[in-house]
Amino acid sequence: MKVAVLDINGKDTGRKAELSKDVFAIEPNDHAVYLDVKQYLANQRQGTHKAKERGDISGSTRKIKKQKGTGTARAGSIKSGVFRGGGRMFGPRPRNYGFKLNKNVKRLARKSALSIKANDKSIVVMEDFNFEAPKTKNFLNVLKALEVENKKSLIVLGGTNNNVYLSSRNFKGSEVVTASELSTYKIMNANKVILIESALEGIESNLSK
Structure with a gap:
C-alpha cells in the first residue's frame, strides 16, 4: 500500500511511502477498538x-x-438516610475504574483503527520537519498547508521533538504524539492522522509483533 509523501508546504515530494498491509490494511475488529477506547476513557x-x-x-x-x-x-x-441531614444511602465511594486488557487485543485495536483511517483516506504521510524554535505560527502554517487547521488532527512523530510539541500546545484540535504514545482513542478521535516518515518504522515494528 503506497501513499504519497508530502513536504512541510503540503506539496507532493514525488516519493511514495510503503504502508504495511499487516498494519494499515487488515479487516478491522470493531469490538477490539471498542474495548481499547473504553479502557482509555476509564483510565x-x-x-x-x-x-x-x-x-x-x-x-x-x-x-x-x-x-x-x-x-x-x-x-x-x-x-439514617431517610431523614434530612442523614447520610446518603448507597452513595459513591472511591474506586478505580480501570480494567485489564490483553496486549494482543490492544495491538489488534490499534491496527484496526489505522486500517479504518487508511480505508477512509484519512492518513497523510509527511516528510520529517523541525522548527528552529517553538513558535505557534509555524505550526499553524503546517496545518494550513495540509488543510487541517479547522479539523481534529493527530501528528505522529518518530521521536521526541520539543520544538514541534511546544508549538502545537495552543491548538485544541491538534495533538502531537510520538509513535510509542499512539493509542486507539487518539487515532479514532482525529479526522486526519498525519504520520511523519520516521514514525512509520516504529509503528509497524510495534504493531507487527
Missing part, C-alpha cells in the same frame, strides 16, 4: 468521588421514638 477517570454515609455523619445515636405503637415505621437513628 482517565479519577474515581475520587465520595458521599457521606450514615457512618460518616455526626449526630445523636439515641433512639428517636419507641419501637411500637406510633403507627409509623421504626426509626433507630437520626443519621
Whole structure:
C-alpha cells in the first residue's frame, strides 16, 4: 500500500511511502477498538468521588421514638438516610475504574483503527520537519498547508521533538504524539492522522509483533 509523501508546504515530494498491509490494511475488529477506547476513557477517570454515609455523619445515636405503637415505621437513628441531614444511602465511594486488557487485543485495536483511517483516506504521510524554535505560527502554517487547521488532527512523530510539541500546545484540535504514545482513542478521535516518515518504522515494528 503506497501513499504519497508530502513536504512541510503540503506539496507532493514525488516519493511514495510503503504502508504495511499487516498494519494499515487488515479487516478491522470493531469490538477490539471498542474495548481499547473504553479502557482509555476509564483510565482517565479519577474515581475520587465520595458521599457521606450514615457512618460518616455526626449526630445523636439515641433512639428517636419507641419501637411500637406510633403507627409509623421504626426509626433507630437520626443519621439514617431517610431523614434530612442523614447520610446518603448507597452513595459513591472511591474506586478505580480501570480494567485489564490483553496486549494482543490492544495491538489488534490499534491496527484496526489505522486500517479504518487508511480505508477512509484519512492518513497523510509527511516528510520529517523541525522548527528552529517553538513558535505557534509555524505550526499553524503546517496545518494550513495540509488543510487541517479547522479539523481534529493527530501528528505522529518518530521521536521526541520539543520544538514541534511546544508549538502545537495552543491548538485544541491538534495533538502531537510520538509513535510509542499512539493509542486507539487518539487515532479514532482525529479526522486526519498525519504520520511523519520516521514514525512509520516504529509503528509497524510495534504493531507487527
